[in-house]
Amino acid sequence: MSGNFADQSAYSTSGMQGRRRGKHMRSNSEGIVTSNAQPIGDVYISDISISPTTELRLLEAREDERRQIARDLHDVTAQLLLELEFALNTINNDDGPLANRAMVSAHDVISKLQSQVRCVSYLLHPPELSRYGLERTLESLALGMSERSGIAINFRSRGYRNDIPSETQMTMLRIAQEALMNIFKHSQSDHAEFHLYCNCNWICMRIRDFGIGSRAKAAIESGKGVGLASMRERVASLGGVIYVRAMERGTAVTAFSPLSSNRAGLPRSKPQLVRVQ
Numbered sequence: 539m540s541g542n543f544a545d546q547s548a549y550s551t552s553g554m555q556g557r558r559r560g561k562h563m564r565s566n567s568e569g570i571v572t573s574n575a576q577p578i579g580d581v582y583i584s585d586i587s588i589s590p591t592t593e594l595r596l597l598e599a600r601e602d603e604r605r606q607i608a609r610d611l612h613d614v615t616a617q618l619l620l621e622l623e624f625a626l627n628t629i630n631n632d633d634g635p636l637a638n639r640a641m642v643s644a645h646d647v648i649s650k651l652q653s654q655v656r657c658v659s660y661l662l663h664p665p666e667l668s669r670y671g672l673e674r675t676l677e678s679l680a681l682g683m684s685e686r687s688g689i690a691i692n693f694r695s696r697g698y699r700n701d702i703p704s705e706t707q708m709t710m711l712r713i714a715q716e717a718l719m720n721i722f723k724h725s726q727s728d729h730a731e732f733h734l735y736c737n738c739n740w741i742c743m744r745i746r747d748f749g750i751g752s753r754a755k756a757a758i759e760s761g762k763g764v765g766l767a768s769m770r771e772r773v774a775s776l777g778g779v780i781y782v783r784a785m786e787r788g789t790a791v792t793a794f795s796p797l798s799s800n801r802a803g804l805p806r807s808k809p810q811l812v813r814v815q
């Protein structure tokens with residue numbers, strides 16, 4: 539448990555009401571939870587609802603993802619290259635203080651470019667799932683991303699099981715890549731949390747940052763972004779759900795997928811969310 543229930547973004551279950559620093563809790567739209575709720579990061583979770591989706595939508599989502607990769611490669615570099623060109627032109631045409639400033643700016647742009655290329659290429663080629671399994675792969679992804687981006691990422695895992703279907707593992711990895719890419723590209727956060735939690739019914743992954751989420755609320759919750767949409771498609775194809783929320787401090791992506799025992803027909807509870815006030 540992250541222990542940050544004093545934070546505005548902390549959530550809990552109605553079953554936990556009153557046990558947490560005497561705070562009052564009520565439901566809102568993010569959540570999930572029933573009496574068997576378990577803490578993961580700053581929320582509590584329980585069983586998930588299953589919603590079918592079509593193979594076609596999944597294929598479309600994958601196509602969109604490819605287009606997005608191309609756009610990411612373009613976006614992260616094009617703007618900076620333009621700045622670099624501008625700085626070099628200034629250095630060419632001036633030999634006074636302007637040129638000195640342009641030189642500093644050129645070095646700054648180059649180091650940003652290096653960091654962006656390292657982060658984007660790393661996220662596109664994550665550690666091998668088949669070799670390390672999901673838990674170690676995600677941990678290594680978080681660590682590798684942290685080293686390359688300078689964003690401190692705290693990884694925690696509880697209840698990991700070795701029988702998670704490979705399709706589920708792949709989906710969780712793709713979601714983690716996109717969520718980390720978003721933190722790097724958009725959040726302006728200098729730290730993040732990455733929690734993985736499994737029980738006999740489901741696997742849950744929660745990745746949150748502490749950046750400009752509230753300012754990006756409209757973009758995040760509009761449902762128009764390709765990256766966020768493809769996360770939804772992927773997890774829905776497994777019968778899972780995903781919640782992406784812009785909070786007062788940062789953004790949280792929480793993805794759930796049922797495990798085989800849940801798919802086999804155990805009673806499922808309807809998702810509901812309760813938030814610590």
Ligand SMILES: Nc1ncnc2c1ncn2[C@@H]1O[C@H](COP(=O)(O)OP(=O)(O)O)[C@@H](O)[C@H]1O
Nearest residue numbers: 720721724725751754757758763764765766789
């Ligand atoms: N962690 C985040 N912090 C701040 N804003 C975010 C974050 N994640 C997503 N966003 C916002 O949501 C938008 C949609 O995200 P996404 O679907 O991944 O598209 P893309 O990353 O290609 O812009 C982003 O353009 C950005 O404005």
Ligand SMILES: [Mg+2]
Nearest residue numbers: 719720765766
């Ligand atoms: Mg994105």
